[in-house]
Amino acid sequence: MVKPFHFARLPRILFGNGMISELASNVKSIGNKVILVTGASSFIKSENAGKLFDDFKKKAIEFKIITINGEPSPEVIDKAVRELYLEKFDIVVGIGGGSVLDSGKAVSAMMFRNESVTEFLEGVGVKEHPGTKIPYIAVPTTSGTGSEATKNAVISKVGENGFKRSLRHDNFVPDIAIVDPGLTLNVPPDLTATCGMDCFTQLTEAFLSNKSNEFTDALAVKGLFHVKESLLRTYSNGEDIDARSGMSFAALTSGISLANAGLGVVHGFASSLGGEFNIPHGLICGSLMAPANEINVKVLRRTKSNPAALKKYAQLGELFLDDKGRNEDYYIDGFIQYLHRISHMLGISGLKQTHLDEKHMELICNNTEIKNNPVKLDAQELMEILHSLP
Secondary structure, eight states, rough: OOOOOOOOOEEEEEEEGGGGGHHHHHHHTTTEEEEEESSSSSSTTSSSHHHHHHHHHHTTOEEEEEEEEESHHHHHHHHHHHHHHHOOSEEEEEEESSSHHHHHHHHHHTTSSSOOHHHHHHHTTTOOOOOOOEEEEEESSSSSSSSSGGGGEEEEEETTTOEEEEOOGGSOSSEEEEEEEEGGGOOOOOHHHHHHHHHHHHHHHHOTTTTTTTHHHHHHHHHHHHHHHHHHHHHHOOOOOHHHHHHHHHHHHHHHHHHHHHHOOHHHHHHHHHHHHHHHHHHHHHHHHHHHHHHHHHHHHHOOOHHHHHHHHHHEEEEHHOSSSSOOHHHHHHHHHHHHHHHHHHHHSSSSOOOOHHHHHHHHTOOOTTSSSOOOHHHHHHHHHHHHHO
């Protein structure tokens, strides 16, 4: 019997190499005046940007550029909205990595509000956003967060009393997602690795989540297949368009999967660590993926609380090991070993540079949410994960 489930709305998705050429006509179908949210330099200096601006000019589309450097803070979003709200814009377009897409999503959502975005952040603000927004098109240039398919924008404040929280509403799902693997060809190896591990983590945690269902499992497994086939290839040869296409698809499916199944302990730590230290999100995921899943398996075996999750771990091992006819324990242990190997092969540097002491670790563990993790972990087990960090 298929268990009941809810499935979130999706954007209109345009996927394929060269699909960026469809952006101007899709913008024109909505309006003539655009807020273009991009990264500090990577897209703006590219050949694709020149072609896009020519297309805008031909279609008489006016645009104003907002650049985002790093993960968006409340101050960055509030400043952008203050500078733009007196002008009438028809649409927001975000072109960049996950932070840029989240920034565009937040700008789109806050253009009709007089308050700070902080007021509407989960677990931080006290107000509920009504869901009004300017239409939004998301165009990813990395293969990581899957933000092009989700309803939340992650906003960060780093340091004392820091946080990493979401601005969230069903209406904030982008109206259109244009996923062009060709836009990821120039992503450097280190960013390819960390974004890829974020995507890998999202797919794995959604598959193992207590909220997963047959629909999300099917998407997650297909996405994980492309991670297996493509992640190391994109890291070693960034010009491999077939591998880039595989990772673009994996990132898209990771966004859809997490939006409907939720995430686990790695992303719980990514939120608490990301609020305390200025660490790239993908680096946290890549560093924690192996030790966190190793502890999950250890506790699942000891408590025997969720045999279905152990079977899923075995499925993951069978997928990634390409070794048929082995028993369940072989595949489970093999998957954990694979996670350690791939983190090493991708040059994931670990988090030793944060110089975490026991007091910091306790604070981080106390602020780490793991409600969709396949097994309950106590404070000691969460500490064990942090002590296992490379």
